Amino acid sequence: KQEVTQIPAALSVPEGENLVLNCSFTDSAIYNLQWFRQDPGKGLTSLLLIQSSQREQTSGRLNASLDKSSGRSTLYIAASQPGDSATYLCAVRQDTDKLIFGTGTRLQVFP
Amino acid sequence: EPEVTQTPSHQVTQMGQEVILRCVPISNHLYFYWYRQILGQKVEFLVSFYNNEISEKSEIFDDQFSVERPDGSNFTLKIRSTKLEDSAMYFCASSERGNSYNEQFFGPGTRLTVL
Numbered sequence A: 001k002q003e004v005t006q007i008p009a010a011l012s013v014p015e016g017e018n019l020v021l022n023c024s025f026t027d028s029a030i031y032n033l034q035w036f037r038q039d040p041g042k043g044l045t046s047l048l049l050i051q052s053s054q055r056e057q058t059s060g061r062l063n064a065s066l067d068k069s070s071g072r073s074t075l076y077i078a079a080s081q082p083g084d085s086a087t088y089l090c091a092v093r094q095d096t097d098k099l100i101f102g103t104g105t106r107l108q109v110f111p
Numbered sequence B: 001e002p003e004v005t006q007t008p009s010h011q012v013t014q015m016g017q018e019v020i021l022r023c024v025p026i027s028n029h030l031y032f033y034w035y036r037q038i039l040g041q042k043v044e045f046l047v048s049f050y051n052n053e054i055s056e057k058s059e060i061f062d063d064q065f066s067v068e069r070p071d072g073s074n075f076t077l078k079i080r081s082t083k084l085e086d087s088a089m090y091f092c093a094s095s096e097r098g099n100s101y102n103e104q105f106f107g108p109g110t111r112l113t114v115l
Helices: none
Strands: A004-007 A010-014 A019-025 A032-038 A044-051 A056-059 A062-067 A072-077 A086-093 A099-101 A105-110 B005-007 B010-013 B019-024 B031-037 B043-050 B053-057 B065-068 B075-079 B088-095 B110-114
Touching (some): A010 A019, A019 A086, A032 A072, A044 A056, A044 A072, A099 B043, B019 B088, B075 B088
Antiparallel strands (some): A032 A086, A062 A072, A086 A099, B005 B019, B031 B043, B031 B088, B043 B053, B065 B075, B088 B110
């Protein structure tokens, strides 16, 4: 059974720092991996989708990498800003429709 | 930019009552999903829907739950007799395709409180 874990559970950094969020999954047979942002009490905003054949995807200050064989993905946020404060979720898709979500990393960026 | 919308944003109901949560997926999307998130827990898959049929459902999606696409734009989740443990945030999502390239887009959620 696929298990998705995110470390750290919470992170607090000063503005301007580059940071890395980690996502690990136990079964490497995935089709894709999606990173989301969730603001308190709000919905999920899709940030990046990485196909199983890809190594990384970039969008603005965000870069996500995927190492399928080792069951890991990282989300790199460059030059963090207070507006980046949110919970970041990763989710994997296997050979069915559903996304299997991780536990999330709660990020706080302070001025 | 097209987005998934959900109504109501917050629903309070008494245990045993029926509730219907509504969603309007992105207009050219063909695959629809419901997920839920109990406070402090992971987001969990409930059901996926394509071509007017359930394509996959989780163990959570028992006989108390049903989904429907009553017209060309709405997608609904019905809980027949709510329980206290149904209290959660319910998210609707949609995707253009159902293959490995599909990106799922989520709505803002409906917070369901069962008293």
